[in-house]
Amino acid sequence: MANRTFDVIVIGGGPGGYGCAIRLGQLKQKVVCVEKEEVGGICLNWGCVPSKALIAASHTYEKVKVHGAGMGILTEGIKVDSNKMQDWKAGIVKKLTGGIRGLFKGNGVELLMGTARVTGPRSVEVKTAEGGTEVLEATKAIVIATGSSTIEIPTFKFDGKQVIGAREAVSLREVPKRLLVIGGGVIGLELGMVYQKLGSELTVVEATAGLLPGVDPECTAVVEKKFVKLGGKVLKNATAKGYEKNADGSLAVKVDLGGGKFDTVVTDVVLVAVGMRPNGAGLGLEEIGVKVERGFVPTDPLGRTAVDGVYAIGDVSGMPMLAHKATKEGEVIAEVIAGHKAAKDWVSIPAAIFTDPEIAVAGLSEAQAKEKGIDVRIGKFPFAALGRAMAADETEGFFKVVADKKTNQLLGVHIVGASATDLISEGALALEMHAFLEDIGLTVHPHPTLGEGMMEAAMNGLGHAIHVLNREAR
Numbered sequence: 001m002a003n004r005t006f007d008v009i010v011i012g013g014g015p016g017g018y019g020c021a022i023r024l025g026q027l028k029q030k031v032v033c034v035e036k037e038e039v040g041g042i043c044l045n046w047g048c049v050p051s052k053a054l055i056a057a058s059h060t061y062e063k064v065k066v067h068g069a070g071m072g073i074l075t076e077g078i079k080v081d082s083n084k085m086q087d088w089k090a091g092i093v094k095k096l097t098g099g100i101r102g103l104f105k106g107n108g109v110e111l112l113m114g115t116a117r118v119t120g121p122r123s124v125e126v127k128t129a130e131g132g133t134e135v136l137e138a139t140k141a142i143v144i145a146t147g148s149s150t151i152e153i154p155t156f157k158f159d160g161k162q163v164i165g166a167r168e169a170v171s172l173r174e175v176p177k178r179l180l181v182i183g184g185g186v187i188g189l190e191l192g193m194v195y196q197k198l199g200s201e202l203t204v205v206e207a208t209a210g211l212l213p214g215v216d217p218e219c220t221a222v223v224e225k226k227f228v229k230l231g232g233k234v235l236k237n238a239t240a241k242g243y244e245k246n247a248d249g250s251l252a253v254k255v256d257l258g259g260g261k262f263d264t265v266v267t268d269v270v271l272v273a274v275g276m277r278p279n280g281a282g283l284g285l286e287e288i289g290v291k292v293e294r295g296f297v298p299t300d301p302l303g304r305t306a307v308d309g310v311y312a313i314g315d316v317s318g319m320p321m322l323a324h325k326a327t328k329e330g331e332v333i334a335e336v337i338a339g340h341k342a343a344k345d346w347v348s349i350p351a352a353i354f355t356d357p358e359i360a361v362a363g364l365s366e367a368q369a370k371e372k373g374i375d376v377r378i379g380k381f382p383f384a385a386l387g388r389a390m391a392a393d394e395t396e397g398f399f400k401v402v403a404d405k406k407t408n409q410l411l412g413v414h415i416v417g418a419s420a421t422d423l424i425s426e427g428a429l430a431l432e433m434h435a436f437l438e439d440i441g442l443t444v445h446p447h448p449t450l451g452e453g454m455m456e457a458a459m460n461g462l463g464h465a466i467h468v469l470n471r472e473a474r
């Protein structure tokens, strides 16, 4: 059991951990990143990226099959080859994880495959993938970047085939004839809509009164409309209680609809997507005095935990559980550890939801601004009024800007529509720059692009958008 010493030990190689380790390497710190499964974490291996590959593939299929004829593209015998789709997706994952390994090498970061346990404020024990044990010492810091895990429902224990989580759902080599999703949140809708487009009959069981809780209901309504148009069924204020296996192998799922009413939904596969649990417990943290609350490891704006030299970033350090938040925290905390002046200090952490159409959010919603007692000015612009959206046959959705009525300072941006997840970055930058509606509206946006919608929405807020009638012309 040889002791090895590093400046920093990063536990977890997901977007938080690998980003932190790379930045530490750039800052000339001697760093080791310990990872128990595969570098890239959930995001690269079975979350963000693989799901986006399947979303793109299913979108292409639907686009050609359903919209092609209207555009003059006639196809015959169009088919889905799930195996080929999976192999293509796996190739992307391999390229990306290989890329991270390359970046580690190039930045002098050591990757140690194994399971880490914190044994002191500066020491970590690793059960290595080869079956050995290594004791690592840190002269400066330990960074906890252990992410989160899928929540399981006791009556729907994963069997890997018919009762699955997101990990298995991105790896299906056969499109289920019927799919029931428990949880109408981000994963449930993103992956549910993939299989819906590839041919599954989809039912979503959602415990609350609406899909995507927390998202502006005006945006959610656009997605729900498309979901229903594709033949999907949503059971709201409903919970799945359990299931029985039918003689033909299908599953009869009992759903509590509330008020003493029940329904039975017959399905081939159940996808459980009811949230993620932070991975802060069982790492030895509490034993050395680090606070762990319901799996989260609370930190201050410098990423510090209750114990000097122990930091936490990403999903395990708090909400929102998003890859880009983890990476940014990793970069910032690397600077802190290297002795630079840095802190978590941002106006917004944008959200990007890859439903059809996409939803993207930065900053406050109309409701949140009102709750803060702010008198708001709203600007809106529909995709249907954008020439570029028409030319792409992607006219669903709108841009919505929320601003302070007194000053016109931008408070939030909400986009539902094609490429919303790319378009939101302008809104995020505008918020970081403390921009006003005039800043966005007076910026020349190229024509014909979807980005013009941001400019027009800002101008609509000001009362003089050109391509839509303004509620209050000024």
Ligand code: NAI
Residues within 6 Å of the ligand: 048, 153, 182, 183, 184, 185, 186, 187, 188, 190, 205, 206, 207, 208, 211, 212, 213, 238, 239, 240, 273, 274, 275, 276, 320, 321, 322, 351, 352, 353, 354
């Ligand atoms: P989620 O929190 O987004 O949604 C879970 C949904 O399940 C909620 O609508 C909740 O009301 C519902 N629910 C909870 N218990 C239930 C029950 N027993 N029966 C029926 N419904 C129930 O969680 P999800 O979709 O699992 O995603 C986990 C996390 O992963 C998200 O919070 C997000 O941070 C991250 N993620 C982000 C993505 C993105 O940004 N594009 C994509 C995928 C995941």
